[in-house]
């Protein structure tokens with residue numbers, strides 16, 4: 239493929255965000271050099287750091303830059319410093335604002351336990367026969383975006399959070415999940431709380447009505463409490479999980495532990511197309527790790543791989559990075575969160591340096607290994 243030119247907005251954010259995005263963009267630039275692409279990186283203020291400088295977690299210029307970009311790479315936002323602010327002024331409100339502002343309603347989170355990391359899964363090795371599935375989380379509705387209200391009623395403080403879904407909101411994310419299932423192993427599990435919630439009754443009815451359009455997909459349904467148990471009992475039963483915003487948030491952290499560490503899991507958020515999609519690791523800003531050269535950069539590096547594949551169609555390039563990562567892991571180098579022996583632990587900077595070295599030694603992957611397109 240001839241070289242491409244892409245504009246990528248980088249939002250380092252707070253805590254370990256700047257560390258992990260710096261690592262991932264270095265790998266991205268190595269990729270540009272190796273394959274003759276041009277990735278123009280434009281850094282913008284977002285999250286707590288934007289509150290400190292501009293008085294808002296999502297400055298207008300930042301949102302406008304993301305809208306004009308081919309893709310956005312986000313680190314993490316939040317931290318104790320801003321937890322005293324009212325909900326709507328916190329860094330997390332910026333995250334919801336950018337999801338809404340960019341029209342992102344699909345959140346894809348791939349969960350795969352890599353061969354070299356099997357020993358660190360919290361499940362018995364014999365139980366974790368196969369852990370390779372995706373969560374498609376709805377990202378623009380539900381209790382996240384309903385009214386949040388705290389009042390005093392009869393002298394008692396009362397809080398309310400409203401959960402809302404419409405049929406078209408369920409349809410657009412379900413369509414994507416069905417399509418992912420068609421492209422994978424043909425199994426879709428829709429997760430809801432159909433025995434209690436009106437939004438879940440609407441959710442299930444909508445998904446069921448769409449199923450005939452996808453005859454090659456086996457659709458089943460699980461209640462969210464059961465799904466959280468099934469994830470640890472038999473993760474191999476899952477191929478694509480489709481779920482609402484709140485349930486997807488919770489289940490994806492649980493699933494991340496199965497796949498080794500939350501520090502490893504990337505995500506893509508998109509609207510109608512992958513143009514302008516947003517990529518971010520699913521972990522938070524990890525204040526306890528900040529500035530210690532200890533954060534795992536792989537969630538963000540894998541997010542860059544997703545960007546290359548999903549937004550730019552650069553599969554060979556993404557494979558090149560992932561294989562480099564696997565070779566470094568095979569050599570036994572680990573950040574603390576993915577080490578099963580303390581002797582394996584190296585600082586993040588050393589991990590990154592070794593990865594870049596590994597990549598630079600395999601500069602022309604198609605010629606040397608024949609695994610190009």
Ligand code: IPM
Pocket residue numbers: 330333487520522
């Ligand atoms: C995530 C995060 C966010 C969410 C927070 C930081 C608002 O937990 O992306 O999973 O709940 O969506």
Ligand code: MG
Pocket residue numbers: 487488491520
């Ligand atoms: Mg979360």
